[in-house]
Amino acid sequence: MTFTHVVLYRAMNLGHRGSPVRADLEGALLECGAAAVRSFQTNGTVLLDVGSGGDDVAGAVARAAAPVLADVCGYAGTALVRSLDDVAAAVEGDPFALTRDGRTYRETVTFVDGGQPLSVALPWTDARDLLDLVAARPGVVLGVARGGPGAGGDPNPAVERFTGGVATTRTLGTVQRLLAAAARA
Structure with missing residues (x-):
């Protein structure tokens, strides 16, 4: 298959x-x-x-x-x-190389449907400094979350607010493992 x-x-x-x-x-x-x-x-x-x-x-x-x-x-x-193919293109190379630092908790891939293109200049950082939106491509926004579990840095609300669309997020690791599993099938 x-x-x-x-x-x-x-x-x-x-x-x-x-x-x-x-x-x-x-x-x-x-x-x-x-x-x-x-x-x-x-x-x-x-x-x-x-x-x-x-x-x-x-x-x-x-x-x-x-x-x-x-x-x-x-x-x-x-x-x-x-x-x-679109999922693979979204994470091709190392899209977080310039944004990764010691405070990085998760590198995120947010998929969005509907709405408008992202309405903020990138990179964008939230007021609490727990989320950076670092890149946008059609239907996907890449982000860096800080703060650890339950401490913030959720890209869904920000992406939905800036686009008016519906968003769901996966970590970079999840996306990479998904692509590897698909290649083995």
């Missing part, structure tokens, strides 16, 4: 209340037309094979699965769909 796309669910945590278990998530996508799926980690990141279909087919599969997931577990979040 060749995975061609990734579905990035917003605010999904497999097995928790309001989120599906892995088998239900994968089953919903298969039932709605995916040729193959592989849930990756527990954060609502799914590798997707739509056969010879492209971005439109992948998006249609994710949209069709939404009411199935709502019925199964009450999940009503948003699914953002990207080609694996």
Whole structure:
């Protein structure tokens, strides 16, 4: 099988209340037309094979699965769909080389759908100095979070405020492991 796309669910945590278990998530996508799926980690990141279909087919599969997931577990979040090529291009090279320092907690890749292009000049730092937005490409914003767990540095609210779109974030490490898993499949 060749995975061609990734579905990035917003605010999904497999097995928790309001989120599906892995088998239900994968089953919903298969039932709605995916040729193959592989849930990756527990954060609502799914590798997707739509056969010879492209971005439109992948998006249609994710949209069709939404009411199935709502019925199964009450999940009503948003699914953002990207080609694996687009995900790889977003993190190509070392996009954080010039922003990484001793205070870096996480390097983040925020995917955004809808809205307008980012409305602030980059790099941008929040007032608490816990988040830098460092680069933007169509549908993705790269950031550096500081402060550790629960201390701030969440790029979703900032990206949504500046674009008016819907955002979901993964760490650089998660994206790199996702791409490696897709290459091994």
